[in-house]
Amino acid sequence: MTKTKIATKGLDWSYAPAPESADHFQLKGQYGLFIGGKFFPASSGKRFPTINPATEKILAHVAEAGAKDVDQAVRAARVAYEKVWRKMPGRERGKYLYRIARILQERARELAVVESMDGGKPIRESRDVDIPLAAAHFFYHAGWADKLGYAFPGKTVQPLGVVGQIIPWNFPLLMVAWKVAPALACGNTVVLKPAETTPLTALLFAEICQEAGLPDGVFNCITGAGATGAALVNHAGLDKVAFTGSTDVGKAIQKSLAGRSTKLTLELGGKAANIIFEDAAIDQAVEGIINGIFFNQGHVCCAGSRLLVQESVEKEVVAKLKARMAHLIVGDPLDKNTDIGAINSKGQRDRIRDYLKFGQEEGAELFQTSCSIPQKGYFIRPSFFTKVAQSHRIVQEEIFGPVLAIQSFRTLDEALEKANNTPYGLSGGVWTDKGAKIFKVTRGIKAGVIWANTFNKFDPSSPFGGYKESGYGREGGRHGLRAYLECL
């Protein structure tokens, strides 16, 4: 085992490897589709491999659902909705959600390791963020299941019916929880399609539903690639589609649902501005920049992928950022020292490399740390661009990787103008010691979530969602419940 060496002026930090063990559970070689409470092979017999992006090794083979399987899953969800779930009192539904939440906690270690192996994220993040938050979403929504009438006083609330849910690869189990917990709490049944590159924790979640005794067909999981997602969206038996992913696919889904009564919520991309004023606590702000862009390799829709820094402190902030970045450890996702794990797939790694090229071709200046990265697997060094213009692709488009674009500003109005000047409106950040400035900025940015003097904080009770090309509808809190209910 080699030690990770980080050398900065006069200091030499060496970290011995601290790998999390993966011998406390056994992945199956093959996973089926979860329909009506049981696992089945795809009707076509097709399977695809899911690989560990840090080692490029196959972890398991997973069934690839076709239109026939999608149809069976939607039918199973319909039967469960009509015969069992919609009729069940909220307090009884809540018990299942509590049970699921507790099993998520009991199996947290296994889930965290599988999440890091299948998706590439550092074990510290899957262990301390993804899995605890997934359980928290089930606990939170379990509490609402018998109180929905109080969430919307004066209204009669009803579930929508069968919901098709499509989720991405950046927070696989957490996205399961964000989607499934409110849907089930409100009395809907679900057909879920996880991303092709990260299906494993959704399949373990299906096992957890079995373990919790969830009635058959209330939760169904169909694995596959984009074609499986499209077959789900195009199925006439859905009452709602909930999608998280790229803006392009979100637009395609919106088009295919046009003219149908199927409801839709979309949580799409982002290009958040993290705004640092000269009166901010600079060292804390630098930590916030690091967390904003390098958390989960930058595969975060609400990542602070643009830094807007007031001109008077630009040099200081950039120098401190470089110094802090020199300490970031890129490498084995299962090592507890690792700050930045593997890029989720070869395709995404190549896409990020393309943006590193575009930025330089457009005239921006690239900085990357000199840390070592493993030879095998998909890794990118933490990076930022300076000398960028508002029109550059690296400022306007979502890169979804550990790449920050840095711009400066002189006045608050200029900062707002630049912050709002992208097609997105998902999130933002502001760093200042003046409360009034916080209110001006939070009112002035068109985004669903804005953090003040912090970044990337999530809570199940707090609604999350976007404006403009970042989508519509909210997840979390009472707003999130509303998206899974008919309020009469």
Ligand code: NDP
């Ligand atoms: P996609 O939007 O393609 O993937 C999101 C989900 O949609 C996945 O489950 C995917 O399946 C599925 N899907 C793909 N095509 C269709 C379709 N036509 N109909 C229904 N479902 C479909 O994102 P990518 O994985 O291609 O990532 C590309 C870029 O999107 C990233 O670089 C990033 O910029 C952005 N992105 C944003 C996310 C966010 O949270 N805002 C999350 C993920 C990506 P499968 O994965 O199996 O192809």
